[in-house]
Amino acid sequence: MSLSNDDENKCFGVTFRTPPENSTGIPHILEHSVLCGSRKYPIKEPFVELIKGSLNTFLNAMTYPDRTCYPVASCNLQDFKNLVDVYLDAVFHPNCMTNEKTFLQEGWHYELDDKDAEMTFKGVVFNEMKGVYSSPDSVLATACQQALFPDNTYGVDSGGDPRVIPDLSFQEFQEFHGKFYHPSNARMWFYGDDDVSDRLKLLNDFLDEFDKKDVDSSIATQPFFTEPRRVVKSYIAGEGEEQQKSFVQVNWLLNDGPFDVETGLAVGFLDNLLLGSPAAPLRMALEESGLGEAIVGWGLEDELRQPTFAIGLKGVAKEDVPKVEALIEATIAKIAEEGFTREAIDSSVNTIEFSMRENNTGRFPRGLSLMLRSLSAWLYEKDPFQPLRFEGPLADLKAKMAAGDVFKPLLKKLLIDNAHKVTVELNPDATLASKQEADEKTRIAEYRAGLSPEDIERVVAETEELKTLQETPDSPEATACVPTLEIGDIPKTSKAIPSETSSIGETTVLTHDLFTNDILYAEHLMDLHAVPMDLMPLVPLWCRAMQRMGTNKRDFVEFDQTMGAQTGGFSLSPFTSSMRGSDDVAAYLMLRGKCTSAQSGMMHDLMTEMLLDAKLTDRDVFKQLVNESRTGMESRVQAGGHSVAAGRLDAQDSVAGYVSEQLGGLAQLEYLRALAKRVDSDWDSVVADLEKIRAAVVQRAGSVTNLTADANTLDRVNASVTGFLDALPATGVGSATEPWSPSLVLSPVNELITVPTQVGYVGKAANLYKAGYDLHGSAYVVNKLLGTTWLWDRVRVVGGAYGGFSDFDSHSGMFTYLSYRDPNLMKTVENYDGTVDYLKSLEIGGDELTKAIIGTMGDIDAYQLPDAKRYTSLMRHLLKVSDEERQERREQILSTSQKDFRAFGEALEATRAPGAKVCAVVSPEAAEKAVKERPDLDFKVTSVM
Ligand SMILES: [Zn+2]
Numbered sequence: 001m002s003l004s005n006d007d008e009n010k011c012f013g014v015t016f017r018t019p020p021e022n023s024t025g026i027p028h029i030l031e032h033s034v035l036c037g038s039r040k041y042p043i044k045e046p047f048v049e050l051i052k053g054s055l056n057t058f059l060n061a062m063t064y065p066d067r068t069c070y071p072v073a074s075c076n077l078q079d080f081k082n083l084v085d086v087y088l089d090a091v092f093h094p095n096c097m098t099n100e101k102t103f104l105q106e107g108w109h110y111e112l113d114d115k116d117a118e119m120t121f122k123g124v125v126f127n128e129m130k131g132v133y134s135s136p137d138s139v140l141a142t143a144c145q146q147a148l149f150p151d152n153t154y155g156v157d158s159g160g161d162p163r164v165i166p167d168l169s170f171q172e173f174q175e176f177h178g179k180f181y182h183p184s185n186a187r188m189w190f191y192g193d194d195d196v197s198d199r200l201k202l203l204n205d206f207l208d209e210f211d212k213k214d215v216d217s218s219i220a221t222q223p224f225f226t227e228p229r230r231v232v233k234s235y236i237a238g239e240g241e242e243q244q245k246s247f248v249q250v251n252w253l254l255n256d257g258p259f260d261v262e263t264g265l266a267v268g269f270l271d272n273l274l275l276g277s278p279a280a281p282l283r284m285a286l287e288e289s290g291l292g293e294a295i296v297g298w299g300l301e302d303e304l305r306q307p308t309f310a311i312g313l314k315g316v317a318k319e320d321v322p323k324v325e326a327l328i329e330a331t332i333a334k335i336a337e338e339g340f341t342r343e344a345i346d347s348s349v350n351t352i353e354f355s356m357r358e359n360n361t362g363r364f365p366r367g368l369s370l371m372l373r374s375l376s377a378w379l380y381e382k383d384p385f386q387p388l389r390f391e392g393p394l395a396d397l398k399a400k401m402a403a404g405d406v407f408k409p410l411l412k413k414l415l416i417d418n419a420h421k422v423t424v425e426l427n428p429d430a431t432l433a434s435k436q437e438a439d440e441k442t443r444i445a446e447y448r449a450g451l452s453p454e455d456i457e458r459v460v461a462e463t464e465e466l467k468t469l470q471e472t473p474d475s476p477e478a479t480a481c482v483p484t485l486e487i488g489d490i491p492k493t494s495k496a497i498p499s500e501t502s503s504i505g506e507t508t509v510l511t512h513d514l515f516t517n518d519i520l521y522a523e524h525l526m527d528l529h530a531v532p533m534d535l536m537p538l539v540p541l542w543c544r545a546m547q548r549m550g551t552n553k554r555d556f557v558e559f560d561q562t563m564g565a566q567t568g569g570f571s572l573s574p575f576t577s578s579m580r581g582s583d584d585v586a587a588y589l590m591l592r593g594k595c596t597s598a599q600s601g602m603m604h605d606l607m608t609e610m611l612l613d614a615k616l617t618d619r620d621v622f623k624q625l626v627n628e629s630r631t632g633m634e635s636r637v638q639a640g641g642h643s644v645a646a647g648r649l650d651a652q653d654s655v656a657g658y659v660s661e662q663l664g665g666l667a668q669l670e671y672l673r674a675l676a677k678r679v680d681s682d683w684d685s686v687v688a689d690l691e692k693i694r695a696a697v698v699q700r701a702g703s704v705t706n707l708t709a710d711a712n713t714l715d716r717v718n719a720s721v722t723g724f725l726d727a728l729p730a731t732g733v734g735s736a737t738e739p740w741s742p743s744l745v746l747s748p749v750n751e752l753i754t755v756p757t758q759v760g761y762v763g764k765a766a767n768l769y770k771a772g773y774d775l776h777g778s779a780y781v782v783n784k785l786l787g788t789t790w791l792w793d794r795v796r797v798v799g800g801a802y803g804g805f806s807d808f809d810s811h812s813g814m815f816t817y818l819s820y821r822d823p824n825l826m827k828t829v830e831n832y833d834g835t836v837d838y839l840k841s842l843e844i845g846g847d848e849l850t851k852a853i854i855g856t857m858g859d860i861d862a863y864q865l866p867d868a869k870r871y872t873s874l875m876r877h878l879l880k881v882s883d884e885e886r887q888e889r890r891e892q893i894l895s896t897s898q899k900d901f902r903a904f905g906e907a908l909e910a911t912r913a914p915g916a917k918v919c920a921v922v923s924p925e926a927a928e929k930a931v932k933e934r935p936d937l938d939f940k941v942t943s944v945m
Helices: 026-033 046-053 077-092 100-106 124-133 136-148 170-180 196-207 261-275 281-287 318-338 342-358 366-378 391-403 407-416 432-449 453-471 533-546 556-566 597-613 619-639 641-651 655-664 666-681 683-697 711-727 778-788 790-798 826-840 846-860 866-878 883-894 898-912 924-933
Strands: 002-004 010-017 056-059 067-074 109-111 120-122 186-192 229-236 246-253 294-301 308-316 421-429 500-504 507-513 519-527 570-578 585-596 704-709 751-754 761-767 803-808 814-820 917-922 940-943
Touching: 002 196, 010 077, 010 366, 026 067, 026 100, 026 124, 026 170, 046 056, 046 077, 046 778, 046 846, 056 077, 067 077, 067 366, 077 196, 100 124, 100 170, 100 453, 109 453, 120 124, 120 432, 124 136, 136 229, 136 246, 136 294, 136 308, 136 421, 136 619, 186 196, 186 366, 229 432, 246 294, 246 318, 261 281, 261 294, 261 308, 261 342, 261 391, 261 407, 281 294, 281 308, 281 318, 294 619, 308 318, 308 619, 318 407, 318 421, 342 391, 342 556, 342 585, 453 790, 500 711, 507 711, 507 866, 519 597, 519 711, 519 866, 533 570, 533 619, 533 655, 533 666, 533 683, 556 597, 570 597, 570 655, 585 597, 585 655, 585 866, 597 711, 619 641, 619 666, 641 655, 641 666, 641 751, 641 761, 641 814, 641 917, 655 666, 666 683, 704 711, 704 866, 751 924, 761 826, 761 898, 778 790, 778 803, 778 826, 778 846, 778 883, 778 898, 790 803, 790 826, 803 826, 814 826, 814 898, 826 898, 846 883, 917 924, 924 940
Parallel strands: 002 186, 229 421, 507 704, 751 917, 751 940
Antiparallel strands: 010 067, 010 186, 056 067, 109 120, 246 308, 246 421, 294 308, 500 507, 519 585, 519 704, 570 585, 761 814, 761 917, 803 814
16 A cells, blocks of 8 residues: 655555464564564664664554554654665564574573573563563453454464463474565555655565465454353452452454444444443443443454454452343443433534544554554455545445434344353452462473483573673674664754743733644643642542532533533643752643634533532542542553552652652552542541642632644634633632642652562662752763663563663653563662663764664654644643753754763762662562562562552
């Protein structure tokens, strides 16, 4: 497919159909491995060289249950061509087909450091998937897919089951590539403003040496069941009382192939009507039932060959599982009987049409988003253009919707009279983690028992050999094969985001004149300092409650449907950040909304109504929100522990870090657990606190408004914005006025947070500003380089973690090392500490340095849609980052030299001084081991689950 238009964010992708036959994870391991060196680029990881030194706006690879996608995007033409060339060479001529070491590193291998040491399994994908299998949500998703498709390729796990991955041989791995990675099985995609004939020339260089070949990669149809089924499984749980809850999800197979466009659109509307907003009837029935803590499944899934629908709850008491199933069935039957109201349908239609008009694909380039949409038909031998041409079918569907009820018959056919229905129940098992660990140990012990002393020597030698190879970087001459741009290709000054500052009354108003297709983006910020500190942890819940209980003028369903039908939606959330060179904290309550210019009056009326008149008295709804938030935080600790660890370290460093942890870190989780009890025992005091927050924070004093649209639209919406601001009280009641005390900061301690998991998250941090470092642009270059060299090599490649990187917060001065799905703990900390010596002895010159600078500029100048631009500009205003300062930083980045790496190495001494602290989210066993090994660190162990 070759799409030509004026989008400068050019996109290319090559996709192979790669249906696996078992759960050894071949497609996933192959996805990792082909990016580890190829014929034209014979170095360890060309992919990493591209991350280091390219202006890409997207660079990744994705394994699906039936395909593997390799997409790239860039706004710079030469850069784009480089990316395409490296990717095509990688998929068609990867070195991993002859070099078994890549397979051992990315897939799995036996690791043995010396003949008396413990033998283990290692491998990047192996540990990545251990992390996935430690997350109950992922276990549920996999179990449901497999239960729906027991007879075709979707019945196995393309990502790899850690218990099965070690069954995979190198030969099977080679055969899989030989079979599927052929042009005859490839679908290639070009999109953007580049020259169309150049695309073909580029492809021709690769395709010329292949002949057409018959590749059988077809995806078999899953035949329909004749009666519903049931599957019961277990997941890794902790021992806490709250963890003893079940998951239940009901799943349907909807069709024997992809829907035609019109049916697909109709089912999309149906999905939105059932679940798309908190007022949607199926969602509301489940959320308000009190039977569970949060929804799972979330409806329609139409990316695979046969679309499915799923819905359920998590956090369900075992004895309530049948009640959940009965409720789902009864609710669907009731909706099929009564149909949807006019208001509900209007709301869905506006919501979907608004998102089409906005075409906001977030961090995904628009070209990539279109490619994925096209593949939903293309991959299954249908017309690839069809999913892109939805205007006609949409008009037809709307005509039918106006003429009669489209949804009742659809609901009956797809969800009521459909025997292909599987209920999956997932129950907690506190012994599962240790059982799996023991099975793995037994398996390794049996293997080891069969080895002769010579064999053992060989495994030790191979372990050593692999490590040496991994620790030896490519020479600069070798990495020079990956093409890069010149510093001269980078603009000397950054593209400005248009921005003007004015005021309306007490409110500072920022406006950005940008083309937005008649959409107004509006942020209204109120000063969070007004909230008394003891109420701060309640703020996130207050934000959710404000939108979930209706107002004094209309009930919740009516409020939500009016918002859906007459605006692009709005939401409320807190925001905090440190500010460089100041003890002040930027802290705001942020009301973010979008609408067409004609809808601005309505949107602002609804915003006023919510802020001033929202009801906060519905105890059942509030209890549900508390449970949902608690469950969400628990999943985050288990599946994204690195951010939790980083938040904890920040809370030991600054007031901004402390407040942020209260709002969204471990402190928030502890608060939510206590709050759930208080809702039962003392609801009146909770309501009183919620009202205190509103009285204190809703005020014009210290407020900021940020508006983005083209100049005409901005003119048209002026009156409604002024009206909104005028309606707010000039000053709050009971607002806190004292500055936040530095004594809030947590006392420094090394901390281990324990959860049931097979892999962990390790953090270590220090504040460089406090250690005397002054910000210089080169810090960005060094930090970027560490994540693609030292930390990548040591923590990921050698250590076997899924990820390892560092983060430098230029506002607070915190430098934080973090790892992700990491089998190690103290070994990772040692690698962090080794960073200083690495930088001090680093010889970097010529190409390597140029790449590091260009890669950094790629991040700084990242392509942004208007929605992202307006947010960036707002942040610069709030955090007082001036254009002059940014220009100075830019010049420092562009002129970064060898001596800057040494200087930053000196600054990083602070991160291995005794004042630097460790915080890790790990299993109880890993924590116990670290406490024994390192009594000097005086670890505080906090059990969370
Ligand atoms: Zn992966």
